[in-house]
Amino acid sequence: MLYSLFEEQLQREAEQNAQRAEAGTESFAESLSYFPPAAERDHGPRRYLSLLERAAAAVTIPVIGSLNGITPDSWARYGRSMQDAGAAAIELNIYYLPGDPRIRGRDVEQRHLDIMAWVKDAVTVPVAVKLSPYFSATGEMARRLDEAGADGLVLFNRFLQPDIEPETLTLVRTPSLSTAAECRLPLTWIMLLRGNIGASLAASTGVESATEVIKYLLAGADVVMTTSALLRHGPEYTAVLLDGLREWMERRGFTTLDEVRGTLAVPVNIDGTARERADYVSAIQGADTAAYGPW
Secondary structure, three states, X not given: OOOEEEHHHHHHHHHHHHHHHHHHOOOOHHHHHOOOOHHHOOHXXXXXXXXXXXXXXXXXXXXXXXXXXXXXXXXHHHHHHHHHHOOOEEEEEEOOOOOOOOOOHHHHHHHHHHHHHHHHHHOOOOEEEEEOOOOOOHHHHHHHHHHOOOOEEEEOOOOOOOEEEOOOOEEEOOOOOOOXXXXXXXXXXXXXXXXXXXXEEEEOOOOOOHHHHHHHHHHXXXXXXXXXXXXXXXXXXXXXXXXHHHHHHHHHOOOOHHHHOOOOOOOOOOOHHHHHHHHHHHHHHHHHHHHHOXX
């Protein structure tokens, strides 16, 4: 998986091209067909596609491109460009925090469906949608995307959560790397969704060691993703994660990943809502018993 190409980069490229084309009309009659030479363009999108093409040619594993934005404009065109550059699949990293309290929940959901439909119509490679956990009914949203043709769901996106510096009265907008404690929310939803949708489930967030990889697989993830661990320890840390997974599988008697996947997922014939409520009550009772004795 490559890093994301941002919608803002695409918009900047389009605006600069339009400005240059408009400036050209003042001097050249033929400027209606003028397009700025490659050397004069914003290199963000072009550099990304070049990297994608070179990566796809250099390695034997699939290379996945990623688009990060909130509106359907340009997504289809650049999704196709990624496919043409050699992307084996495309991730739609829909980073959208509806801060306006007048925005309706159904409109937020429809935005996700529209973006996916635009890209799906333009490409033939698999398309995955990276979701946030902040839907009123995350399970239903996953099902709707699945039914609309999503090939995979990535759980979950992490929104920037600014901090406040009291002494300087300023906002601190520094992105933070995820920690292992953050894997619990994706774990919960992967356990609930496993077997209930046809789309593949990719686990993201909180993968710091082989332990988190194992947890996600037991929950039912088809694949496990990590960025923070590799930023902390370097790309060679991938071998540490894989070695840890192999050692655990051998120790526990597993011979294939299929034997591991979904071992602890909520069975399809079980009411997930009732199961989660029962687990909650049981956990509270256990905590109270430990502190104060039996109810």
